[in-house]
Amino acid sequence: MGESASLASQYVSPYLAGPDCIGLWRMRSQQIEERPSDAAWITRLIVDPDITVAVGAAGFHGAPDAAGMVELGYRVDPAFRRRGYARRSLETVLAVAQRHPDVRTVRATVSPDNAASLALIDSYGFVENGEQWDDEDGREIIFETPA
Numbered sequence: 001m002g003e004s005a006s007l008a009s010q011y012v013s014p015y016l017a018g019p020d021c022i023g024l025w026r027m028r029s030q031q032i033e034e035r036p037s038d039a040a041w042i043t044r045l046i047v048d049p050d051i052t053v054a055v056g057a058a059g060f061h062g063a064p065d066a067a068g069m070v071e072l073g074y075r076v077d078p079a080f081r082r083r084g085y086a087r088r089s090l091e092t093v094l095a096v097a098q099r100h101p102d103v104r105t106v107r108a109t110v111s112p113d114n115a116a117s118l119a120l121i122d123s124y125g126f127v128e129n130g131e132q133w134d135d136e137d138g139r140e141i142i143f144e145t146p147a
Helices: 002-011 019-034 085-099 115-123
Strands: 044-048 053-060 069-076 105-110 127-134 138-146
Touching: 044 085, 053 085, 069 085, 085 115, 105 115, 105 127
Parallel strands: 069 105
Antiparallel strands: 044 053, 053 069, 105 138, 127 138
């Protein structure tokens, strides 16, 4: 395990390997154990090939539900923000959803304090569809767009 951790630290930013993201990785690992069919849908690393470093994570929270809804998520290391990684990741995740025959709706939930993410979601035609409380992230605004 020590060798794996050492190797990973060469390719993953300290933010992604640190306390800000550890809960995400634990949650998704447990999710794969409980629902292996979600593995193809959940969070992937955002890698910048020019610097060979994972600078963020993006993907879905799981496979489409019975109504054909998937929820997407993304996060970028603060040291790498404002460089287009979130936009390119959102475009990639949306393209995956649009190509999948079981997906009808794409959902994004965003903290009302996250101006950059709110602007990004708005620029892709997501429409506000309510609010929710997330135990980890607090108050979130729910946005949806047809796939």
